[in-house]
Amino acid sequence: MGDEVVFVAVNDGRRSIWVVSSTGGNARQLVDELGQHDQPAWSPNGQLIAFVSTRNGDPDIWVVPTSGEGAEAFTAGPGNDFQPSWSPDGRWLAYRSIHEDQTDVWVVSASGGSAWKLTDDLAVERGLRWYPDSSGLVFTSSKSHTRVWEVSVEQGVSFALTPENVAAFDPKVSSKGEIAFLAGDGGRRDVYLVGLDVGEPVRLTKGPGSSADLQWSPDGQLIAFESSRVGSSDVWIVPPDGRAARAVTTSPARDISPRWSPDGTMLAFSSTRANGVLETWLTSIEDRGPVQLTMQGISLNPRWHPDGTEILFRAVASEDGQEHIWRLSLPDGTPEQLTETGYNAGADYGPEGRSIVYQRHEGSGFDLYVQEIESGLTRQLTNGEDDDILPRWSPDGRHIAFLSGLSRNRQLFVVSALGGEPTALTSSVGRVNSFDWSGGGSSLVYSWTAGATASWEVGFHVEKLAPR
Incomplete structure (x- = not known):
C-alpha cells in the first residue's frame, strides 16, 4: 500500500x-x-x-x-x-x-x-x-423469484404453480398434465415435479452434478434429461415417482439435448463423440449402441417429425457459412437443407408434420417464418423490432407461442398459426426464461423471473452483535 x-x-x-x-x-x-x-x-x-x-x-x-x-x-x-x-x-x-x-x-x-x-x-x-x-456499511440487495406459472391463451390470466422459495426453470408438461421442472441454486439444478392441482413440488433427482433439458416421454411414464452427476454430461431417464433414475448413455463425451421419438422407444441427442464436435445421434432407451445420424461438422437441436420418419436439426451450410434448418429421413437418408438465406434456428414441426416454424435473422434481429416442407413455400409470421425466438407450435395447430424482447426482459407471446397480430401473455416486469404448451393448446406454462435491487445500509453496535 x-x-x-x-x-x-x-x-x-x-x-x-x-x-x-x-x-x-x-x-x-x-x-x-x-x-x-x-x-x-x-x-x-x-x-x-x-x-x-x-x-x-x-x-x-x-x-x-x-x-x-x-x-x-x-x-x-x-x-x-x-x-x-x-x-x-x-x-x-x-x-x-x-x-x-x-x-x-x-x-x-x-x-x-x-x-x-x-x-x-x-x-x-x-x-x-x-x-x-x-460505524456501519452500505450495500445493494437484490431479491428475485423464479417461479413456474400457467397462463390461458384466450383469457390471458396467469396463476403460480410453484412457491417463491423454489427457483424453478424449464417447465415441461406431460401427456398426463404433470409438470417437471429444474430447480436449484449456485449453478446446480435437479429435476422436480408438480401437479396442476398446485401441490408442493417433489424432488426427483439428488446427487452430484447438475441436470438440464427435460423431456417427457410421449406416454408420460419417463423423463429424459442431461446430467453431469458422473462427470461429463450423459442422457438419463427417471420415472415421475423419482425411483430408479438411470443413465441411457455413458460416455466421456458430452451427450446433451435428448428428444423422444413419437413412439417413446428412441432418443435423439447431440454428442461430441465424433471428433469432439456436436453431431446428432440416436439411441434406444436401453443404450444398445448409439448410432451417429449426421456428419455436418456441428449439428444441434434435433426435433422429431410427428410420425417418427425424419428429424429436423440445425447445422452450418458450406455454401454460405450460415446456420440453416435441415431434415434427415430415417434410418439412413441424406440431410436436406430446408432454408436458403440468413441465420436460422429454433425449428419446430407443426402437429401434422407438413410445415415447420423457425426463427431467422439477416443482420437486424430475429423474426418468425413458417415453411411448407414439400413445396418450400415460406411466409413471414412476425415482423417486430425485438428478437422473436424459440417458436413452438400448439398441439392443436392453431397457435404458435414464442419469446420476444431483449434477454433481460423477454416476454411470452402467442400468434395465430395463420398470421396476424401477436398477443402478449406476460407483463414487461420480469423475464420469461422458458415455456411449454399445456392443456392440448389452451394454455402455456412458463418460468418467470421477477425481482428488484435496492440500496441498504446497516449500522452495528458491538454489544448487540450475535456471534456465528
Whole structure:
C-alpha cells in the first residue's frame, strides 16, 4: 500500500498473493500454501493484507502481515466466505458469505474471534462500502423469484404453480398434465415435479452434478434429461415417482439435448463423440449402441417429425457459412437443407408434420417464418423490432407461442398459426426464461423471473452483535 502493490498471480493453475514495489523491481510471494488464494485487500495502516484462501477446503478469510509470516484464518467452517473489506479504522473486516444457498453480510474483529452476521434473508447482498467513521456499511440487495406459472391463451390470466422459495426453470408438461421442472441454486439444478392441482413440488433427482433439458416421454411414464452427476454430461431417464433414475448413455463425451421419438422407444441427442464436435445421434432407451445420424461438422437441436420418419436439426451450410434448418429421413437418408438465406434456428414441426416454424435473422434481429416442407413455400409470421425466438407450435395447430424482447426482459407471446397480430401473455416486469404448451393448446406454462435491487445500509453496535 503506497510503496507496494498487492496482486494475484497464477502459476500452474494455482492463484497466489504477491507484492511488488510501486516503483518496480522483483515481486515477492506472500502466500505459498496449497489451495487457491485470491481477493487481497490492504488494511488501512498498510501492515496487513486480508485475502480469500481455500487451503482448508472451503473459501475462508485469512490475514497475513506484509512480511508474509504468520498468516491467520479469520473465518472457518462450512460456507464460502469472500470479498473481505476493511473498516476505515482497521478494527473490522466485513465480508460476504454463502451458507446453505443464502448470501449474507458478516463482520469479524481485526483482532480475531467470532464472526457476526449482519443480514439474514434470501436476498443477495453486493458492493459492500463502509461508513467513513466505521460505524456501519452500505450495500445493494437484490431479491428475485423464479417461479413456474400457467397462463390461458384466450383469457390471458396467469396463476403460480410453484412457491417463491423454489427457483424453478424449464417447465415441461406431460401427456398426463404433470409438470417437471429444474430447480436449484449456485449453478446446480435437479429435476422436480408438480401437479396442476398446485401441490408442493417433489424432488426427483439428488446427487452430484447438475441436470438440464427435460423431456417427457410421449406416454408420460419417463423423463429424459442431461446430467453431469458422473462427470461429463450423459442422457438419463427417471420415472415421475423419482425411483430408479438411470443413465441411457455413458460416455466421456458430452451427450446433451435428448428428444423422444413419437413412439417413446428412441432418443435423439447431440454428442461430441465424433471428433469432439456436436453431431446428432440416436439411441434406444436401453443404450444398445448409439448410432451417429449426421456428419455436418456441428449439428444441434434435433426435433422429431410427428410420425417418427425424419428429424429436423440445425447445422452450418458450406455454401454460405450460415446456420440453416435441415431434415434427415430415417434410418439412413441424406440431410436436406430446408432454408436458403440468413441465420436460422429454433425449428419446430407443426402437429401434422407438413410445415415447420423457425426463427431467422439477416443482420437486424430475429423474426418468425413458417415453411411448407414439400413445396418450400415460406411466409413471414412476425415482423417486430425485438428478437422473436424459440417458436413452438400448439398441439392443436392453431397457435404458435414464442419469446420476444431483449434477454433481460423477454416476454411470452402467442400468434395465430395463420398470421396476424401477436398477443402478449406476460407483463414487461420480469423475464420469461422458458415455456411449454399445456392443456392440448389452451394454455402455456412458463418460468418467470421477477425481482428488484435496492440500496441498504446497516449500522452495528458491538454489544448487540450475535456471534456465528
